[in-house]
Amino acid sequence: AQSVSQHNHHVILSEAASLELGCNYSYGGTVNLFWYVQYPGQHLQLLLKYFSGDPLVKGIKGFEAEFIKSKFSFNLRKPSVQWSDTAEYFCAVREDSSYKLIFGSGTRLLVRP
């Protein structure tokens, strides 16, 4: 069965530190890739997405992600985190044969001021 793995369940960083959250998926066909963020008490919001083209995609709030097809990965990065980035981050995949999203287990990020 198709799956999405996020290896870091909890990450704690100080402000201005760099962030990289891992995401790997298992599906051999064409996929669309997403990162969603859920701030405390709020709903899921789209950070960025990859459908095709340049594998380095830029999203909102200074986030970016790189699709590496050979590694089945779509890691999320931010050069310098802020306290306001404290949230839970979800990687999600959509197969080309389906409209549903398959989510990873999420990574809770805590940024210390």
Add this chain to the structure above:
Amino acid sequence: EPEVTQTPSHQVTQMGQEVILRCVPISNHLYFYWYRQILGQKVEFLVSFYNNEISEKSEIFDDQFSVERPDGSNFTLKIRSTKLEDSAMYFCASILEGLGEQYFGPGTRLTVT
């Protein structure tokens, strides 16, 4: 900015009772979804709905579940006879067209006692 809304925000029910969770998708969107997240677990796809019929459903979406778009604006999820394991956060989502971004509602926390 248009958003997906869900009511109630929190529903407490006794085991065996029927519950209806309500969602109002973004008005011109055509595809509708329900997902759930059991505490501490992944966000899981339940069902997708398009053109007044289910287009895809997961193994979780058994005969106890049903969805309906009764009046052209609301999109409901009914659980006929709730079980303790149905306790979860239920998210509604909608898309304008099949490959677009899924916009999520704030969720309904269902507690079955």
